[in-house]
Amino acid sequence: MTTKQSGTYFPAGVVEEFLPRIGRVVEIKDQQLAVFRASDGTIFAADNHNPHPKGGPLAEGIVSGHYLYDPLYDWKIDLTTGLVQAPDNGQVQMYPVKVENGQVWIEI
Amino acid sequence: MNGKKEKLVIIGNGMAGISTVEQILKLTTRFDITVFGTEPYPNYNRIMLSYVLEGSKTLDDIVLNDLHWYQDYGITLHTGTTVTRIDSDTHEVVTEDGTRFPYDKIIIATGSNSFILPVPGHDKEGVVGFRDIADCNVMLEAAKQYKRAAVIGGGLLGLEAAKGLVQLGMEVTVVHLMQDLMERQLDPQASAMLKAELERQGIRFKMGAQTSELLGGERVEGIRFADDTVLNVDFVVMAVGIKPNTAVARESGMEVNRGIVVDDYMQTSLENVYSVGECTEHRGVCYGLVAPLFEQGMILAKHICGVETAPYEGSVVSTKLKISGVDVFSTGEFIDSPEHTVISHKDDWKRTYKKILLRDNKMVGAVLFGDITDSAELQKLIKQQTEMTEELYGSLMGTGCGGHKKTTSVETMPEDEIVCGCNGVTKGTIVDVITNQGLTTVDEIKACTGATRSCGGCKPVVEQILQYVLGDSFSSGAKQGICGCTSMGRDEIVAEIREKGLQTTKEVMNVLGWSQPEGCSKCRPAINYYLGMIAPDTHEDEKESRFVNERMNANIQKDGTYTVVPRMYGGVTTPADLKRIADVSVKYDVKAVKVTGGQRLDLIGVKKEDLTKVWAELDMPSGYAYAKSLRTVKTCVGSQFCRFGTQDSMAMGARIERKFERLDLPAKFKYAVNGCPRNCAEACTKDIGIVGNDGGWEIFIGGNGGIKARLADSLCKVKTDEELIELCGAIMQYYRETGNYLERTSEWVERMGLEHIRSVVVDNLEERKALMQRIEFALEHVEEPWQKAIRNEEGQSKMFHGIEVSARP
Numbered sequence: 001m002t003t004k005q006s007g008t009y010f011p012a013g014v015v016e017e018f019l020p021r022i023g024r025v026v027e028i029k030d031q032q033l034a035v036f037r038a039s040d041g042t043i044f045a046a047d048n049h050n051p052h053p054k055g056g057p058l059a060e061g062i063v064s065g066h067y068l069y070d071p072l073y074d075w076k077i078d079l080t081t082g083l084v085q086a087p088d089n090g091q092v093q094m095y096p097v098k099v100e101n102g103q104v105w106i107e108i
Numbered sequence: 109m110n111g112k113k114e115k116l117v118i119i120g121n122g123m124a125g126i127s128t129v130e131q132i133l134k135l136t137t138r139f140d141i142t143v144f145g146t147e148p149y150p151n152y153n154r155i156m157l158s159y160v161l162e163g164s165k166t167l168d169d170i171v172l173n174d175l176h177w178y179q180d181y182g183i184t185l186h187t188g189t190t191v192t193r194i195d196s197d198t199h200e201v202v203t204e205d206g207t208r209f210p211y212d213k214i215i216i217a218t219g220s221n222s223f224i225l226p227v228p229g230h231d232k233e234g235v236v237g238f239r240d241i242a243d244c245n246v247m248l249e250a251a252k253q254y255k256r257a258a259v260i261g262g263g264l265l266g267l268e269a270a271k272g273l274v275q276l277g278m279e280v281t282v283v284h285l286m287q288d289l290m291e292r293q294l295d296p297q298a299s300a301m302l303k304a305e306l307e308r309q310g311i312r313f314k315m316g317a318q319t320s321e322l323l324g325g326e327r328v329e330g331i332r333f334a335d336d337t338v339l340n341v342d343f344v345v346m347a348v349g350i351k352p353n354t355a356v357a358r359e360s361g362m363e364v365n366r367g368i369v370v371d372d373y374m375q376t377s378l379e380n381v382y383s384v385g386e387c388t389e390h391r392g393v394c395y396g397l398v399a400p401l402f403e404q405g406m407i408l409a410k411h412i413c414g415v416e417t418a419p420y421e422g423s424v425v426s427t428k429l430k431i432s433g434v435d436v437f438s439t440g441e442f443i444d445s446p447e448h449t450v451i452s453h454k455d456d457w458k459r460t461y462k463k464i465l466l467r468d469n470k471m472v473g474a475v476l477f478g479d480i481t482d483s484a485e486l487q488k489l490i491k492q493q494t495e496m497t498e499e500l501y502g503s504l505m506g507t508g509c510g511g512h513k514k515t516t517s518v519e520t521m522p523e524d525e526i527v528c529g530c531n532g533v534t535k536g537t538i539v540d541v542i543t544n545q546g547l548t549t550v551d552e553i554k555a556c557t558g559a560t561r562s563c564g565g566c567k568p569v570v571e572q573i574l575q576y577v578l579g580d581s582f583s584s585g586a587k588q589g590i591c592g593c594t595s596m597g598r599d600e601i602v603a604e605i606r607e608k609g610l611q612t613t614k615e616v617m618n619v620l621g622w623s624q625p626e627g628c629s630k631c632r633p634a635i636n637y638y639l640g641m642i643a644p645d646t647h648e649d650e651k652e653s654r655f656v657n658e659r660m661n662a663n664i665q666k667d668g669t670y671t672v673v674p675r676m677y678g679g680v681t682t683p684a685d686l687k688r689i690a691d692v693s694v695k696y697d698v699k700a701v702k703v704t705g706g707q708r709l710d711l712i713g714v715k716k717e718d719l720t721k722v723w724a725e726l727d728m729p730s731g732y733a734y735a736k737s738l739r740t741v742k743t744c745v746g747s748q749f750c751r752f753g754t755q756d757s758m759a760m761g762a763r764i765e766r767k768f769e770r771l772d773l774p775a776k777f778k779y780a781v782n783g784c785p786r787n788c789a790e791a792c793t794k795d796i797g798i799v800g801n802d803g804g805w806e807i808f809i810g811g812n813g814g815i816k817a818r819l820a821d822s823l824c825k826v827k828t829d830e831e832l833i834e835l836c837g838a839i840m841q842y843y844r845e846t847g848n849y850l851e852r853t854s855e856w857v858e859r860m861g862l863e864h865i866r867s868v869v870v871d872n873l874e875e876r877k878a879l880m881q882r883i884e885f886a887l888e889h890v891e892e893p894w895q896k897a898i899r900n901e902e903g904q905s906k907m908f909h910g911i912e913v914s915a916r917p
Contacts, residue, residue, distance in 0.1 A: 025910035069629035086546025
């Protein structure tokens, strides 16, 4: 799974609608995304689906730098690649994000 | 390989036999394994019996392989069954009741027994060895009934037994034949320091005393010594040595000296019969310590599985005393003789002693007292007979101009060398989990391999291996910090926050040099708590550093919905409130309504975006079912309605709950209040349990019914309601100030000690008042979180509501 797919950019609101380091769910085309604003301002969009076999959401995790600690099982996930960090493994589908004039765009 | 498996029989279910089995299981599945053990337990860690006696561990804690483990590997275990003989003609083992089991191969691992001095009276009641759980139980029982104990034998085991008995409240005299304690492991200098330290801890000594007779009727009443003096005691522990348990070997006609004679591959004189551990004699040596048995077991496992292995050539043994607060270590040769070059440093003020012995400039032995941080390093250097150099000298003895980097010899350590002697974990295994499973901290390695799980003595070496394998990517996480982001412990961090006036988690992490600048899911919530505890008036709570449940003020379920629990003070509600709860539940279509274990109602399955509406319509305070805070006060009916009740437990429960709700604590916190000693609200499993009686209340603390059950300890009795509230406040505040984040009171009470807590909150009236003032101050700054969220509309939508994007880009 990678983020390489050419889709369409959708406007997902302005930057201020996302609290720093507190995730928020964005729904685009029946797709649930967990969107995070890191403390350096970078915005990440992940499929809001926990890679753990028991599933669950991701949006409520703890954000540290560009890592996410998932809210249910405490797995550490690299938000730049979606890769679950050892000793666990798995990958979350990430979606490209761009910010223009304070507007957040997510590519699906 | 159906039905074609070779039958491997292990005689002895102790550490040696089972660790060999563990090694074999790693190499092959070709054996059908049957284990016979005389004791009625699964495999447990015998070297930790001292901790059980001392009270810091329970029997369950020291089980190494539980019954599931045997099942999982298809091993047949016969506990409480002694094998008496091997019939090599028919290839069968014979048990005490005459049953026969066929074998292809046998491993004898029967360990050793306590050596009981054959003096007159040695068979009296009240005389035991110190070898197994049964002995341990006898000692625990004796301590309840009797006062005066003697331990015969001032060696390792004897001293550990003595300390345990002192801890259990007995008056203990150690009787030792020699003038020096632990003379087989320590030199006279270290021995004298040890004796002084133990005397400080309450152990008495009678040195140079030869026991000639045990006096008394059926039960022992005293010891007579060779000089005709008498020591009056009602309990005697014999810890004068061990004797290899060779009964089965003798019965089977095998070659036995002191122990069962084996060659360098643990082969006995009988074909297909091997022996390992304390029951064996290898090159004339019987070992009585744990490390050699792992080394033997590993070679035997390889040999038996047909894997090529180097022969066993004997072990360099080292000793560590397992008594809290007394650090003693020795390894290799420790008594100096003219052929040795001796490097030593004794410091009477710091009460430390360090001695290293060289022969032909090679390190051959060492003794440490007081500070044993170098023990792992020295053990390794001595095992390899390392040549002493200027640099090594500098790093070991701490002289010269400093700045020497400690040399890492883990690089040259062979792969199959055992790093963790307690659990038999090799360097190879550790390197493997670091490289193949990506582990980066000692804690992860501990969870995965068991290394450092028991005594912890090997932790420095595990750290060095980690450092060596990871190279530059090694972070100081391996040290004992509160998490992988820092090497600092809880107390250090709290002290730094107070001293430097740090205000935010970010400041703490920047100033104290966190390896991950924004911390992790372990340290961020902890630091947020410590900051709030230290400065309740000025600290701004960081929602982003809270675990989801606390951030959302509801409990997340695995499907992403939430559980809402309104307060019901003291477990009491009203018909009107019940009706409202029912109406809201229907309106928001909750999936289940459940009565909790703490006398409240769970509304399970509320959608995140409905949370604030549900709270608003309930119009009740949050029950904090998600929080590290006061959760619930369980009550019985009490004097209002119960015919036995002497105190109004419902009213007191509600009063306590209203008084202390909402305050952040290190971990969740539960109360129970009972109207009479029938204890219907189960005070014994609560953080604070209160039992009413005719003249007042009795307070219990540190109970837990959860993951690790613990019965609460009685702290004190009080006469008035006001005193009760004051003590509750003082206990909670003292716990807030000294507890580690996520540490339940059950662990806290054990760590701090009940006596200590009592001395602070009960005996010291001034301190109690001061604690009460500090908790009152903190309580002034708490706020109802549901109401707060409802009022904050903007934050509410960002926190609780998603964003829907139209399908058109």
